[in-house]
Amino acid sequence: MTNKNIFDSLTPIFREVLDSPSLVLTADLSASDVANWDSLNHITLIVEIEALTGLSLSTDELVSLQNVGDFVRLLFDKGYRG
Amino acid sequence: MKLDDYSSVGFFYDALRQRFPYFSGVIQKQIDTFGDHWLRLFERELEVLFAKDKKRIDQAVMGYGKFALDSMKLQVKFQKTKAYDNKTYEEAASEVYQNKEYMFGLYLPGILLSHYLWRHHFLQHMFFLEKFLPLVGSGDGKVFYDIGVGTGFYSKEMLTRSNLTGKGFDLSPYSLEHTLMLLEKHHVDKRYETNLRNIIENPVMPAAEFLVSIEVLEHLENPQIFLDSLSCMLIPGGYGLISAAINAPNADHIYLYRNSDEVAEQLLNAGFEIVDSSVDPAYSPKKDGDLVPVNVAFIVTKR
Numbered sequence: 001m002t003n004k005n006i007f008d009s010l011t012p013i014f015r016e017v018l019d020s021p022s023l024v025l026t027a028d029l030s031a032s033d034v035a036n037w038d039s040l041n042h043i044t045l046i047v048e049i050e051a052l053t054g055l056s057l058s059t060d061e062l063v064s065l066q067n068v069g070d071f072v073r074l075l076f077d078k079g080y081r082g
Numbered sequence: 083m084k085l086d087d088y089s090s091v092g093f094f095y096d097a098l099r100q101r102f103p104y105f106s107g108v109i110q111k112q113i114d115t116f117g118d119h120w121l122r123l124f125e126r127e128l129e130v131l132f133a134k135d136k137k138r139i140d141q142a143v144m145g146y147g148k149f150a151l152d153s154m155k156l157q158v159k160f161q162k163t164k165a166y167d168n169k170t171y172e173e174a175a176s177e178v179y180q181n182k183e184y185m186f187g188l189y190l191p192g193i194l195l196s197h198y199l200w201r202h203h204f205l206q207h208m209f210f211l212e213k214f215l216p217l218v219g220s221g222d223g224k225v226f227y228d229i230g231v232g233t234g235f236y237s238k239e240m241l242t243r244s245n246l247t248g249k250g251f252d253l254s255p256y257s258l259e260h261t262l263m264l265l266e267k268h269h270v271d272k273r274y275e276t277n278l279r280n281i282i283e284n285p286v287m288p289a290a291e292f293l294v295s296i297e298v299l300e301h302l303e304n305p306q307i308f309l310d311s312l313s314c315m316l317i318p319g320g321y322g323l324i325s326a327a328i329n330a331p332n333a334d335h336i337y338l339y340r341n342s343d344e345v346a347e348q349l350l351n352a353g354f355e356i357v358d359s360s361v362d363p364a365y366s367p368k369k370d371g372d373l374v375p376v377n378v379a380f381i382v383t384k385r
Contacts (some may be wrong), residue, residue, distance in 0.1 A: 026242035030103050032103045037104055039104050039154065040154070040368070043151070043154040043155055043157075047159075048126045058150055059148050059152050063144065063148055064149075066101070066103065
């Protein structure tokens with residue numbers, strides 16, 4: 001349930017940044033699956049997520065983010081519950 | 083993507099796609115923009131550096147990814163603040179140049195690969211090859227200085243493409259170590275010596291026929307003093323290649339240049355005459371008002 005809350009809270013950000021209004025987030029979803037998910041949009045996602053959660057993500061943490069599931073797990077581990 | 087004739091680039095692309103899928107589009111973009119010429123140069127560099135060792139290519143990809151993420155995150159912040167983090171040279175040195183883990187884990191592999199993967203860095207490289215190198219000619223019996231060697235990339239380029247001998251100066255022992263490693267791999271280290279030296283406090287004499295100083299100015303608190311010293315290191319009639327980063331935050335960028343004219347003015351104040359220049363943005367702005375990192379490179383001489 002908690003992870004579902006995180007997915008729900010991240011969905012508007014991903015849809016807005018990736019310009020994909022009907023995008024459905026799944027744990028496996030990665031840049032390979034979404035045309036607009038390039039490096040600039042990836043950084044924008046991170047900055048928007050930091051603003052949403054109030055968390056600051058280190059470079060080592062950023063390196064670990066390869067798909068949506070990684071985002072959700074990291075945020076959960078850092079105490080965010082959506 | 084067909085990379086059958088470029089196996090090292092293929093290994094690199096696979097590692098990049100696996101580790102940083104959002105960065106992997108850069109390979110196709112560079113091929114579309116620069117064609118086979120880019121592929122040949124990048125393949126050659128990867129081959130010499132890593133000899134198709136997938137583990138080492140993967141390590142380099144990790145370093146590049148961290149470096150690029152760091153830079154891009156700072157760029158987003160810079161869009162809002164329009165200023166670099168307030169930092170002294172000593173703070174930047176402690177955080178970056180004297181930090182072996184940061185230098186070898188992230189900074190040096192990141193910058194080295196950026197010469198091929200970042201549009202503006204590759205354009206600077208092309209400017210060097212097409213405009214500066216013809217001025218060097220064979221370089222027989224002549225000397226160049228590289229001030230602020232960084233990875234050693236441009237020292238390597240000068241040595242492998244001419245018969246010059248060279249001296250490299252830097253304040254980071256790790257930059258000098260990396261430079262020697264790079265030159266050894268290219269078998270040109272015998273014509274080069276490295277010096278851990280502050281050229282402002284300890285000027286270099288005699289002046290040389292050529293000098294290169296690539297993206298050093300923005301790392302300094304007072305680039306004008308540095309340029310004044312640099313000017314004394316070039317003989318009248320010699321040529322220098324001096325470049326700077328504009329609107330490009332990084333962990334160790336201190337002096338904010340907002341346009342290329344600011345760099346040109348300092349070069350002229352130092353006594354250089356500008357022969358040619360190349361101003362290259364990293365990418366097209368997404369919207370009006372976006373500040374995009376720009377690289378400016380000047381070929382200079384002295385009368």
